[in-house]
Amino acid sequence: MTAKNYVIDELISAKAIAARVEALAREISEFYSDTEKLVVVGLLRGSFIFIADLVRELDLPVEVDFLEVSSYGNSTESSREVRILKDLRGEIEHRDVLLVEDIVDTGYTLSHVLDILNTRHPKRIEVCALLDKPSRREVDVKARWIGFEIPDKFVVGYGIDYAQRNRNLPHIGAVRFIDQD
Numbered sequence: 001m002t003a004k005n006y007v008i009d010e011l012i013s014a015k016a017i018a019a020r021v022e023a024l025a026r027e028i029s030e031f032y033s034d035t036e037k038l039v040v041v042g043l044l045r046g047s048f049i050f051i052a053d054l055v056r057e058l059d060l061p062v063e064v065d066f067l068e069v070s071s072y073g074n075s076t077e078s079s080r081e082v083r084i085l086k087d088l089r090g091e092i093e094h095r096d097v098l099l100v101e102d103i104v105d106t107g108y109t110l111s112h113v114l115d116i117l118n119t120r121h122p123k124r125i126e127v128c129a130l131l132d133k134p135s136r137r138e139v140d141v142k143a144r145w146i147g148f149e150i151p152d153k154f155v156v157g158y159g160i161d162y163a164q165r166n167r168n169l170p171h172i173g174a175v176r177f178i179d180q181d
């Protein structure tokens with residue numbers, strides 16, 4: 001079968017995202033007001049635009065680091081383990097860590113990443129996820145801060161891809177496949 005045709009229906013406008021990021025940054029800055037230097041960890045690649053916008057709104061001393069893990073794709077393995085593809089450059093032992101994720105879907109990725117990072121004994125890890133699909137959750141994991149709750153749709157834009165495309169869309173849209181006849 002050839003690649004399917006699709007259109008992207010706007011779900012969250014660039015303006016709405018910017019307003020939400022500003023509000024999240026205010027809450028996060030307040031939460032960490034006593035922290036000497038926060039380590040903000042972006043989970044690549046989907047969070048790269050979100051983290052860039054978020055850290056510029058934070059009124060805090062921050063260090064920025066990145067982690068990339070393998071995605072399990074459509075694997076049906078029940079464990080759905082993830083592997084580190086690109087590790088952090090810095091140490092997080094005894095540090096306050098804010099993990100920035102694009103989407104929490106089933107929760108497996110976030111749960112495994114938290115397990116991996118917790119073996120390094122950070123002082124505390126909190127999570128900020130741009131999008132949350134609570135109806136899809138299979139693992140009991142929760143982000144302290146969530147940008148938007150969304151329905152069970154496949155989304156793209158604002159850093160998030162479909163087959164490595166559409167990351168550069170300024171808004172978030174839902175992919176809708178079009179039947180070809």
Ligand code: 5GP
Nearest residue numbers: 103104105106107108109153154155160161
């Ligand atoms: P989970 O392990 O929670 O099921 O899924 C986590 C990852 O799957 C997300 O961080 C994201 O990379 C990917 N994912 C989940 N939903 C979507 C979606 O709607 N669109 C895209 N492009 N990726 C998604």
Ligand code: MG
Nearest residue numbers: 043046102103
């Ligand atoms: Mg992700």
Ligand code: MG
Nearest residue numbers: 046071161162
């Ligand atoms: Mg992806």
